[in-house]
Each structure stands twice: as structure tokens, then as C-alpha cells.
Amino acid sequence: MEATLASIVAAAxxxxxxxxGEAITERAGIxxxxxxxxxxxxxxxxxxxxxxxGSVGLGFVAAALVSALVALVVAWSGxxxxxxxxxxxxxxxxxxxxxxxxxxxGFAHRPGPAVTPRPIPGLSEIPGxxxxxxxxxxxxxxxxxxxxxxxxxxxxxxxxxxxxxxxERPEAAHARGINVNRYRYGAAALGGALVGVAGAAFSLxxxxxxxxxxxxxxxxxxxxxxxxxxxxxxxxxxxxxLFGALQVVALRLQDRVPGLAQILPSLPFxxxxxxxxxxxxxxxxxxxxxxxxxxxWILPEAPAALGRNFAPE
Amino acid sequence: xxxxxxxxxxxxxxxxxxxTVGLLALADAxxxxxxxxxxxxxxxxxxxVADTLMAWAxxxxxxxxxxxxxxxxxxxxxxxxxxxxxxxxxxxxxxxxPGDRPLVITLTVLAGVVxxxxxxxxxxxxxxxxxxxxxxAGIGLGFVAQAFATYxIIGPWQxxxxxxxxxxxxxxxxxxxxxxxxxxxxxxxxxxxxxxxxGIRLVMRNTRFGLxxxxxxxxxxxxxxxxVPAGATTLRAFLVGGGLAxxxxxxxxxxxxHKLVPAIGGGRGFLAVLVxxxxxxxxxxxxxxxxxxxxISVGSSQLQLRxxxxxxxxxxxxxxxxxxAVLYGGWRARRERSAPAIAPAG
Numbered sequence: 001m002e003a004t005l006a007s008i009v010a011a012a013x014x015x016x017x018x019x020x021g022e023a024i025t026e027r028a029g030i031x032x033x034x035x036x037x038x039x040x041x042x043x044x045x046x047x048x049x050x051x052x053x054g055s056v057g058l059g060f061v062a063a064a065l066v067s068a069l070v071a072l073v074v075a076w077s078g079x080x081x082x083x084x085x086x087x088x089x090x091x092x093x094x095x096x097x098x099x100x101x102x103x104x105x106g107f108a109h110r111p112g113p114a115v116t117p118r119p120i121p122g123l124s125e126i127p128g129x130x131x132x133x134x135x136x137x138x139x140x141x142x143x144x145x146x147x148x149x150x151x152x153x154x155x156x157x158x159x160x161x162x163x164x165x166x167x168e169r170p171e172a173a174h175a176r177g178i179n180v181n182r183y184r185y186g187a188a189a190l191g192g193a194l195v196g197v198a199g200a201a202f203s204l205x206x207x208x209x210x211x212x213x214x215x216x217x218x219x220x221x222x223x224x225x226x227x228x229x230x231x232x233x234x235x236x237x238x239x240x241x242l243f244g245a246l247q248v249v250a251l252r253l254q255d256r257v258p259g260l261a262q263i264l265p266s267l268p269f270x271x272x273x274x275x276x277x278x279x280x281x282x283x284x285x286x287x288x289x290x291x292x293x294x295x296x297w298i299l300p301e302a303p304a305a306l307g308r309n310f311a312p313e
Numbered sequence: 314x315x316x317x318x319x320x321x322x323x324x325x326x327x328x329x330x331x332x333t334v335g336l337l338a339l340a341d342a343x344x345x346x347x348x349x350x351x352x353x354x355x356x357x358x359x360x361x362v363a364d365t366l367m368a369w370a371x372x373x374x375x376x377x378x379x380x381x382x383x384x385x386x387x388x389x390x391x392x393x394x395x396x397x398x399x400x401x402x403x404x405x406x407x408x409x410x411p412g413d414r415p416l417v418i419t420l421t422v423l424a425g426v427v428x429x430x431x432x433x434x435x436x437x438x439x440x441x442x443x444x445x446x447x448x449x450a451g452i453g454l455g456f457v458a459q460a461f462a463t464y465x466i467i468g469p470w471q472x473x474x475x476x477x478x479x480x481x482x483x484x485x486x487x488x489x490x491x492x493x494x495x496x497x498x499x500x501x502x503x504x505x506x507x508x509x510x511x512g513i514r515l516v517m518r519n520t521r522f523g524l525x526x527x528x529x530x531x532x533x534x535x536x537x538x539x540x541v542p543a544g545a546t547t548l549r550a551f552l553v554g555g556g557l558a559x560x561x562x563x564x565x566x567x568x569x570x571h572k573l574v575p576a577i578g579g580g581r582g583f584l585a586v587l588v589x590x591x592x593x594x595x596x597x598x599x600x601x602x603x604x605x606x607x608x609i610s611v612g613s614s615q616l617q618l619r620x621x622x623x624x625x626x627x628x629x630x631x632x633x634x635x636x637x638a639v640l641y642g643g644w645r646a647r648r649e650r651s652a653p654a655i656a657p658a659g
């Protein structure tokens with residue numbers, strides 16, 4: 001049981017980086033649809049750099065830079081060129097996947113460096129949760145810290161409040177003297193960098209090495225979990241752990257139920273669609289009262305200005 | 314064609330070409346030889362031309378469907394999944410139906426249309442009734458379709474003795490599209506693709522449905538005021554787009570694979586989205602760019618054999634072309650916005 005819990009927390013780490021990163025970006029009103037390609041590209045780059053230099057840390061940095069750059073292209077195309085963010089994001093999804101396959105060929109199926117385990121003495125021996133929370137490595141600890149930090153900053157810190165204002169009511173935020181598009185660039189770069197860390201957390205920790213289509217589908221899953229989790233870091237993380245649990249269970253049952261491993265990755269999607277239908281169902285909204293806090297917590301809505309470009313004139 | 318049109322076409326091609334040469338240099342490959350090999354791989358010899366045309370047909374058909382959905386303002390990214398359900402439905406008929414070639418092939422292809430249209434309809438209903446964004450519904454349904462195909466292949470439809478993800482047993486020869494000239498060219502597939510494109514052109518230009526699609530796509534609010542039923546029009550667009558994607562999937566089964574394999578779409582649906590993003594709503598441009606992209610896809614497989622380069626370079630070139638074209642278009646529009654109202658003299 002302890003070991004299972006620990007492997008769920010570890011398996012969910014890359015997804016948490018990607019989904020929380022995307023949630024931050026979307027909260028500011030930018031939709032970075034490129035995740036699936038971006039994660040592939042950063043997973044490949046992170047592994048390639050770590051393999052070449054021998055430094056896992058440099059691998060993470062390179063991966064973060066690559067995906068931040070991809071996210072900035074999306075942001076620039078929307079903010080400066082007023083293009084459809086979804087269109088550019090979709091093209092980058094395919095381009096990222098193709099580039100990872102082309103550039104990564106020389107690094108495929110090679111043993112390489114990995115994040116070293118760093119159990120925290122004492123704490124990791126706490127029965128029950130010790131191993132899951134304190135018996136991991138820096139990549140997994142980082143994912144836990146990210147959830148807490150993102151939740152706190154978005155809910156309480158000035159930066160988070162202004163970021164949300166920019167994503168909900170850019171005109172009002174602008175009128176109050178907030179530089180809307182600077183916030184949006186910042187949120188895109190930050191969210192993108194976290195997506196890159198997710199890629200490195202795959203290739204240097206959870207699914208070691210590089211192969212063609214290494215993280216296939218995980219970007220889309222992360223995008224789905226952002227919606228499923230209502231753009232709130234804690235709920236997004238819960239979605240990631242739910243998926244991590246499904247993964248671990250499937251891995252255990254693989255020998256007994258053939259094909260489970262292939263079918264499992266599609267599971268979050270019916271769940272997400274179901275959640276979206278619920279979120280939007282007018283009957284349910286009426287039933288629960290329109291704007292009470294409870295409704296907003298259970299049935300969250302997308303940031304009002306998501307994907308809408310803002311020109312301060 | 315005026316000068317602006319020419320630069321807006323050439324600039325992205327030039328940028329993508331420079332980037333490709335850079336990528337080839339990065340892999341220590343001779344750029345000119347590599348690009349030449351792509352052309353050779355796509356067009357040198359009857360067999361290669363046949364392969365390119367057969368790669369063109371499904372992309373062109375799915376692209377035709379995407380013209381319809383894009384006109385209605387819909388992002389039918391689910392096209393890849395609709396291709397898969399079309400292929401599944403076609404396979405269900407092909408593997409079980411007895412009878413002669415014309416009847417079996419007709420029913421197989423029709424089953425593909427129904428399979429794709431049903432998946433499109435679900436995305437449409439989710440959009441209209443459930444207010445679920447069609448991008449996520451489409452991707453989600455695509456994953457489900459993919460998983461279902463895999464399940465069938467290793468489960469109920471597995472090969473005798475071995476449950477392998479390499480695909481089902483090939484279907485009996487009566488379900489294969491007839492080919493000509495000792496190549497893989499199936500004239501039926503090409504004819505269907507051309508007819509689909511002509512049909513789309515006709516529908517978009519000369520029918521009330523085409524007009525309604527554009528009305529809903531360009532301004533849903535005023536379309537509703539003018540009495541255009543937005544919901545019904547959206548559903549019909551999804552039915553057409555999904556049905557054509559399913560048709561493409563059926564042709565992959567009967568014309569190319571002759572069995573069901575996992576990921577039978579092979580990214581062709583996504584490629585069709587790229588094609589339409591680049592080509593816009595003009596049918597003949599969609600057909601032409603689909604041919605260009607099919608040639609790149611088929612031609613780049615030569616790189617692997619001859620230069621030991623990864624054949625994904627073809628997808629890289631396609632992606633770069635569309636990205637630079639989209640960004641360049643946005644950049645030009647911005648320049649026009651910021652240009653002074655009165656053009657400077659000289």
C-alpha cells in the first residue's frame with residue numbers, strides 16, 4: 001500500500017507540472033494548445049542535453065527554455081499579431097511532435113542519466129504517507145511544492161489576483177493600470193517553462209530516456225485535466241493523482257487484463273467530456289443557485305477572456 | 314495573381330526552406346540531395362506516383378469535410394478520430410459480409426461514412442446541446458476511437474493464435490479496391506476524392522446550406538436574427554465533416570491497408586487540418602496543397618532508406634510551412650493596421 005501510494009505520487013509528477021503550468025497560462029487568458037507537441041520536444045531536448053553534458057539539472061533547464069519559447073510564440077501570435085491562439089497552438093502541436101522525432105533520432109533508446117532519489121531522513125519513515133511525500137526525488141518534491149505555491153499565489157498573492165483579473169476582465173484590469181499583455185507574456189513563459197519541466201520529468205525520471213512519441217497523448221491529457229480541475233491548482237493536482245492512480249493500477253493488472261495499458265490513456269477524456277457537460281448544464285446550475293460560492297467551486301467556469309486577444313487602444 | 318499574393322505565398326516557402334536546410338545541415342546531410350530525394354521519392358516512377366496519389370486521396374477527402382466545418386466556424390480537430398471510427402465501421406463490414414466485390418466494397422465504404430458521421434454527430438451534439446468546446450470533444454472522442462480500435466485488434470478481432478497490435482488478419486481480397494498497372498493505384502479512390510472536392514465546391518457556392526454555413530461561421534448572432542438555425546447548421550456541418558473523414562478512413566482500409574491497424578489514421582486527419590489552415594476555403598487550393606503535402610509525406614520516406622535520415626523530416630517541413638504562413642499572414646495584417654491611412658507619395 002505504501003509503495004503504491006508512493007508510485008502514484010511519482011507517476012503524477014510530470015502531469016502536475018504540465019497541467020498546473022497550463023492552468024496558470026489559461027488563467028491569464030492565453031490558451032496554449034501546443035502542449036502535446038511541446039512536451040515531446042522538451043522531453044527530447046531535456047534528455048539530449050542531459051545525455052550530452054551528463055548534467056540532469058542542465059537537462060531540466062534546457063527543457064524549460066524550449067517549451068517556454070514555444071509558449072511565447074503562441075502568446076506573441078495572439079497578442080502582437082492578433083491571430084487565433086488555437087490555430088497557432090495546433091500547428092505547434094504537430095510541429096513540436098515532428099521536430100522531436102527528427103532531432104531526437106540520435107538519442108532514441110539509449111540509457112542516460114536520471115534524477116537521483118533523495119529520501120528525506122526521518123520524515124520518509126513516517127508510516128503511511130512518509131514514503132509517498134518524503135521518499136522521492138527533487139522532481140517529485142518540486143511537483144508537490146508547485147501545487148501549494150500556485151494555489152496560494154493564485155488565491156492570495158497580488159500577482160495571482162492581477163493575473164486572474166487579466167484573464168477575466170482585461171479591459172477592467174487595463175483601466176486599473178495593469179499591463180495586461182505583459183502579464184500574459186509572463187504567464188505564457190512561466191506556464192510554458194513548467195510544461196518543459198514536465199517533459200524533462202518524463203525523460204529524466206518517470207519514463208527514462210527517449211523514443212519516438214515518448215510522451216504520446218500526455219499533453220492532451222494535461223489540457224483535459226486543466227478543464228476537469230476547473231483551472232484551480234489543487235483540483236488540477238487531484239485530477240493528476242487520479243490519473244496517476246489509474247496508471248499504476250493498470251500497470252499492476254497488465255498481465256491479467258491484456259490491452260488495458262493501451263486503452264487506459266483514453267479514460268480521462270470521457271471523464272472530461274462528462275465533466276464539461278455537467279459544468280455547462282443549465283438545469284444543474286439552476287438547481288444549485290446561480291452564483292453561490294458552492295456552485296463556483298463545484299462547477300467552475302473558464303476564465304472569461306480565455307483565448308481572446310486584447311489590444312489596449 | 315497580384316504581387317502581394319505572390320509574396321504571401323513565397324515568403325513562407327522561403328522561410329520554411331531555409332529552416333529545413335538548417336535542419337538538414339544539423340544532421341550532416343547534404344541539403345540539396347535530401348530535397349531532391351523527397352521529390353524523387355514522390356514522383357520518380359509509376360509506383361511512386363501511384364503511392365503519392367493514394368496518399369493524397371484520404372487527405373483531400375478529409376480536407377473537403379474540413380472546409381465545411383471551418384466555414385461554420387468549427388474546429389473539427391476530431392477529424393482524426395472520425396477517420397478511425399470510419400475505418401472501424403468499414404472493417405466490421407469487410408470482415409463479415411459475404412458477396413461479390415462491387416456490393417461488398419460499396420457497403421464497406423458506406424459503413425465508413427456512417428461510422429465517421431456518427432462520431433462527428435456526437436461532437437456536434439456535445440457542442441450544441443452540452444456546450445462542450447469541439448476541440449476537446451474531438452480530441453477526447455479521438456482517443457476513445459483509437460482505444461476502441463486497439464481493443465478490437467487485440468481482443469475480438471485478433472489474429473488466429475496471436476493477439477498482436479500489428480493489426481487484424483487481412484480481409485478477403487473481394488474487399489480490396491481494384492488497382493491498375495501493377496501499382497497500388499486504385500482509380501476508385503481517386504475518383505471518389507475528385508468527386509468529393511467538386512461536390513464541396515458546388516455545395517459551398519450554390520446551395521442554401523453553403524450560405525447558412527458561412528452565415529453561422531462569420532456571425533452566429535446575426536445569423537440567428539436572420540432565421541438561420543445555428544444549432545441544426547452546426548450539426549449538419551459535423552455530419553458532413555465526420556462522414557467525409559469516415560469515408561477517408563474506409564478508403565485507408567479498403568484501398569491501402571486491407572486490414573485494421575491501430576492508429577490507422579496515421580495523422581492524416583491532422584495533416585488535413587494543416588492543409589486547410591494553409592489553403593483556406595478554396596477547394597482547388599485544398600486539393601493542390603493536399604497533393605503537395607502527400608508528396609512530401611511519401612517522398613520523405615526515401616530519406617530513411619538513402620540518407621539514413623528520420624522520415625519525420627517531411628512532417629517538420631509541413632508544420633514549418635503552415636506555421637510560417639500563418640505567422641506571416643498575421644504580421645502583414647498588423648503592418649497594414651499600423652500603416653498610416655494615407656499612403657506616402659513615391
